[in-house]
Amino acid sequence: MRLQTLIIRYTAFAVIATLMNLFSQRVILLMGQSLPYFVSAVAVGTLVGLVVKYLLDKRWIFFDHKQGFRHEGRQFTLYAVMGIFTTAIFWGFETAFWLIWQSHLLREIGAMMGLAIGYVVKYHLDKRYVFSPRA
The missing domain is CATH 1.10.287 (Helix Hairpins)
Structure with a gap:
């Protein structure tokens, strides 16, 4: 792709x-x-x-077509765990921008930056640990 x-x-x-x-x-x-x-x-x-x-x-x-209850359960759990990690990035940026500048506009800019960084990190984590052929 x-x-x-x-x-x-x-x-x-x-x-x-x-x-x-x-x-x-x-x-x-x-x-x-x-x-x-x-x-x-x-x-x-x-x-x-x-x-x-x-x-x-x-x-x-990721074009993953594997099925089965055990496989889906394990894969979804890994996917959710990667999401927890990347959500912390998002919240961290949002909080840091708020604490530094005390501005809702800058808090939202920090949130958008954190979200963008978090999604890039999540993609790479999912590619390596959730949807890789060896996962």
């Missing part, structure tokens, strides 16, 4: 997963606005976004 195609697909899938995450959160928050609903919304949204991104990446980025 050409690099340009990879970047377009990967970016599109990140946007799709984010929209599915936010949509899932809104559905839950229609039921209520209290803390338990908020926590449930974030948890469900995160899981929905993670599953959607995993399925899209598996099929259209």
Whole structure:
């Protein structure tokens, strides 16, 4: 696959997963606005976004067609763990920009930078540890 195609697909899938995450959160928050609903919304949204991104990446980025409950379970677990690591990069940049400049604009710029760096790192981690032929 050409690099340009990879970047377009990967970016599109990140946007799709984010929209599915936010949509899932809104559905839950229609039921209520209290803390338990908020926590449930974030948890469900995160899981929905993670599953959607995993399925899209598996099929259209890494062209992995292996199946089976054990294989899928192991692979999804590795995918989720790589996501935890790269989320820390995103949150770290966002937090650092906020602490340094105390500006919402710069916090959001830091968040975008962290997200972009996190997704590049995640792609390489997934390629090496999640979807590699030896994984």
